[in-house]
Amino acid sequence: MxxxxxxxxxxxxxxxxxxxxxxxxxxxxxxxxxxxxxxxxxxxxxxxxxxxxxxxxxxxxxxxxxxxxxxxxxxxxxxxxxxxTKDTKKKGKMLIATVEGDVHDIGKGIVVSLVKTQGIEVIDLGREVPAHTIIEKAVENDVDIIGTSALLTTTIMEQKKLEEELRRHGLRDRFKTMVGGAPCTQRWADRIGADAYAEDAAEAVKKALALLDAS
Structure with a gap:
């Protein structure tokens, strides 16, 4: 076939x-x-x-x-x-990036592609993006969700840093946050205070839609 x-x-x-x-x-x-x-x-x-x-x-x-x-x-x-080209109603806006120090973006690329199919506008900042740049662009683009990917145990702490920086600047309640990548778990997301964890791209789509529905 x-x-x-x-x-x-x-x-x-x-x-x-x-x-x-x-x-x-x-x-x-x-x-x-x-x-x-x-x-x-x-x-x-x-x-x-x-x-x-x-x-x-x-x-x-x-x-x-x-x-x-x-x-x-x-x-x-x-x-x-x-x-x-299909008539897809826009449901929200998501910023996504691979954290500083991490050059891997294959998983992130799949997430970006699949999330776009659901009518969610995606701003992809690429790889090795510092927390302050992520926050700056999230504010600038008025996004609903910030998603970060980390593939290394040495860079996963950047996701924690992002949560801390958002709180420090009084912006934590403005955005929903999602984390993913090989070393990430639901326990890690709970520990740092992220709103969602996605194990793979398909789950990332479901979680993104759920976060938008809840907002």
């Missing part, structure tokens, strides 16, 4: 860091009327999760991780353009 083949090829394009193939698969999926969210969630994102797991086990290295992330971005740009 074309659908299953396309999802498999989307995954393989990420694993092989083949940007040309990824773009071709994304275009073919749209040409036969596949749901871009499904292609993103069940195709390209599967490949990215596998790459992340391989990196965690030391079976692939940082250059491959960064390259596969770039391939993912090229493919998702095509799918997101198709999603954005």
């Amino acid at each position: 074309n659908k299953d083949r396309i999802l498999e090829e989307a995954k393989e394009a990420i694993l092989k860091c083949d940007a040309q193939k990824a773009v071709a698969v994304a275009r073919e999926a749209l040409s036969i009327g596949m749901d871009p969210v499904e292609v993103l969630s069940n195709g390209f994102s599967v490949g990215i999760r596998i790459i992340g797991d391989l990196f965690g086990r030391g079976e692939v290295f940082l250059p491959e991780l960064i390259l596969s992330s770039q391939v993912m971005k090229e493919a998702t740009a095509i799918l997101e353009a198709a999603i954005e």
Whole structure:
């Protein structure tokens, strides 16, 4: 079946860091009327999760991780353009960033792509973003949610720092906060006072929508 083949090829394009193939698969999926969210969630994102797991086990290295992330971005740009042409009511605004000292943004990229499909406007600050910049941009863009990602145990404390800085500036009640990344847990979110923790991109979408509904 074309659908299953396309999802498999989307995954393989990420694993092989083949940007040309990824773009071709994304275009073919749209040409036969596949749901871009499904292609993103069940195709390209599967490949990215596998790459992340391989990196965690030391079976692939940082250059491959960064390259596969770039391939993912090229493919998702095509799918997101198709999603954005649909009449999706805007539900809120979310700022997202990988914390200072952390260069990993694959997981964050998946979250950004999936959150956008739900009518949530996303401001992606990229990686290695200091807490003060996150706060400054959150205020400047008047966002509803601040989401941060940390993949290293050495950078997870930046999420705690962000919560402390928001409180220090009297801004904690203005924003909902969400944390994610390999070393994060619900216990960590509770400890630092974050409003939500998401284990993966799919859960991040659910939690973001729940936070917006509750606000």
